[in-house]
Structure formats: C-alpha cells, structure tokens
Amino acid sequence: MDAGADPGGGRAGRASARIELSGVTRRFTSPTGKVFTALRDVNFTVEPGQFCAVVGPTGCGKSTTLGMVAGLDRPSAGSVRVGGAEVDGITEGVSFMFQQDALLPWKTVLANVALGPVFRGVGKKQAQASARDWLGRVGLRGFEDHHPHQLSGGMRKRVAMAAALINEPSILLMDEPFGALDVQTKAIMSNELLGLWEELKPSVLFITHDLEEAVALSDRVVVMTSGPGTIKGVYDIDLPRPRGAVQEIRFEPRFLELHHQIWESLKDEVQRAYADTGGTSGTAGVEGASGSSGSSGRSKPAGER
Numbered sequence: 001m002d003a004g005a006d007p008g009g010g011r012a013g014r015a016s017a018r019i020e021l022s023g024v025t026r027r028f029t030s031p032t033g034k035v036f037t038a039l040r041d042v043n044f045t046v047e048p049g050q051f052c053a054v055v056g057p058t059g060c061g062k063s064t065t066l067g068m069v070a071g072l073d074r075p076s077a078g079s080v081r082v083g084g085a086e087v088d089g090i091t092e093g094v095s096f097m098f099q100q101d102a103l104l105p106w107k108t109v110l111a112n113v114a115l116g117p118v119f120r121g122v123g124k125k126q127a128q129a130s131a132r133d134w135l136g137r138v139g140l141r142g143f144e145d146h147h148p149h150q151l152s153g154g155m156r157k158r159v160a161m162a163a164a165l166i167n168e169p170s171i172l173l174m175d176e177p178f179g180a181l182d183v184q185t186k187a188i189m190s191n192e193l194l195g196l197w198e199e200l201k202p203s204v205l206f207i208t209h210d211l212e213e214a215v216a217l218s219d220r221v222v223v224m225t226s227g228p229g230t231i232k233g234v235y236d237i238d239l240p241r242p243r244g245a246v247q248e249i250r251f252e253p254r255f256l257e258l259h260h261q262i263w264e265s266l267k268d269e270v271q272r273a274y275a276d277t278g279g280t281s282g283t284a285g286v287e288g289a290s291g292s293s294g295s296s297g298r299s300k301p302a303g304e305r
C-alpha cells in the first residue's frame, strides 16, 4: 500500500475538513477552585481547503482553540465540529506543526518523516520511499541519514513540514510554526508551505503573532480579543492566488490596505493585554506594529462579531 494513497483519513476526508466553532467557552479551574475563563463564546468557521490564520494578543486563547480542534481538549460550553461531527477524541486526518520541532533526536531525518506512515501500518520500505519523496519535495534530498541536531533550524522545520504533510492531512494545525526562525528563513519557509498547501489543499488553522505573515498566507484572518478570548473580527483576504513570494506581496497596495485595517482592530487588544500584564500602553514587542504604513482606505470585514 502506498503511503500517499492511504492518508489515514487525509485525502479521503477532504470533503469533511470543515472546522466549525460555535459558542465555544473554555474555563479552567485552579487547584484552589478559582475559575478562570480563557475563551468566551468563540464562533468561527474554516471552510474545507481554506487557509485561516488566528491572531490575537498573548494569552488570548489561540493555542487553547487549536487544542480543541485537535481533540486534545474539550470546550466547557459550545461545540467544536469537524466535518459536521462533534469532536470527540483525537480528530482524524490532522497533522501538526509547532514552534518547537517535534522531531525525535535519536532517529534519522528519513525515519522521522517515515514515522507517520509507519504508525498507520504502511510497510517500512514503502514508508521510507514516501519519506524520501517528501524530503525531495522540501529540498532535503541527500540529508536522509542526518540526525536533527546536524541540521539548521530552517532545515529542521523542513523535516517537520515533510513529517506533517506525508500524512496528506485534511486538516493542518500550525501553532507559530516559523516563530523561532530568522526573517529570511521564515519567508522561504512560508513560500514553501504555500506551494505545498496549494498542491494538497488541507484546511489550515495557523496561529501567529505576526500579522504580516497572517495576511500574506491566509484566505481568512480571525482577530481575537485579549483574555477572555472572544472573536473581534473575521477578515476575508482577497489577495489573488497563487500568492507568489510572500516578501513581495507585502508591497502590494491591497496587502497594505488589509494589513492596516486588521491592525487597527488588533492593536487595541494588544495594548489592553500589555497593560493587563503590568506594562504601560503601547505596542512594544508586537510584530506587525511597524508594518502598517499602508493606505487608510477601509474595506468591509467578512463579519465583525
């Protein structure tokens, strides 16, 4: 059986890759019994094959949201549905990419990428053949026998991308996947991700602090408020596809317009979160704060909620 032909709920599940959060609230209880609301009444949808970014200040509940879509966590109220069915257990057909590389240091690059198909019961030879193919697709031919510590941060990210995509997921959940990379490597990886996403078209939920990255990559940007996280706005990004180089699209007038519009919504939340954590006001340390020099023309968000 070919690894690519049996994506384990991946390609087969493409039609059912709609993610829908309705009235999602998540409360946590501390050991002393104090109840803390991390998310309140969150509503948004990611259509099958759509690339959706979630931006919001630190601690607003972005990772908590991702965890519930993955099936690693449950809402305290409301529902998380994938393909129309309530998430109950680990969601099928999902792959992940995190800021930290989830690679096994004692395994070779080839073995790391082959891990997904092997876990799904694909024969070792076929899994390795598929892993070789994927390593070629992410530009790592010749590095099959290396171990993760012998690679640069960008190369490890490519291995992680191959390991995620070899499963041909119907849903790709990404939590600041390029957050630890330098600006140039991040741009290269973003371009590679977009190219592969356009081939495979999983639904993507992409968490980032970088608004430029969110606008450059996505079809839809969801803006969350500072905690408790609620949805402040959902913006459809009508930049044409394929996007081409993300470094260049950032100079397009429409990019600047969208960036400016979304930043206007996001910056209040960032300032509020910063003040809540003992800072003064301002946008210190926020990516995207200086890049909003575009036109002041406004266009209508897909829906302010």
Ligand SMILES: Nc1ncnc2c1ncn2[C@@H]1O[C@H](COP(=O)(O)OP(=O)(O)OP(=O)(O)O)[C@@H](O)[C@H]1O
Residues within 6 Å of the ligand: 028, 029, 038, 056, 057, 058, 059, 060, 061, 062, 063, 064, 065, 227
């Ligand atoms: N298991 C847990 N128990 C208690 N509180 C939690 C738990 N998980 C998350 N929280 C709290 O919920 C809030 C949201 O956390 P979350 O990690 O989802 O935010 P985030 O938006 O991803 O943050 P960041 O941008 O800094 O990564 C935070 O205040 C966090 O401390």
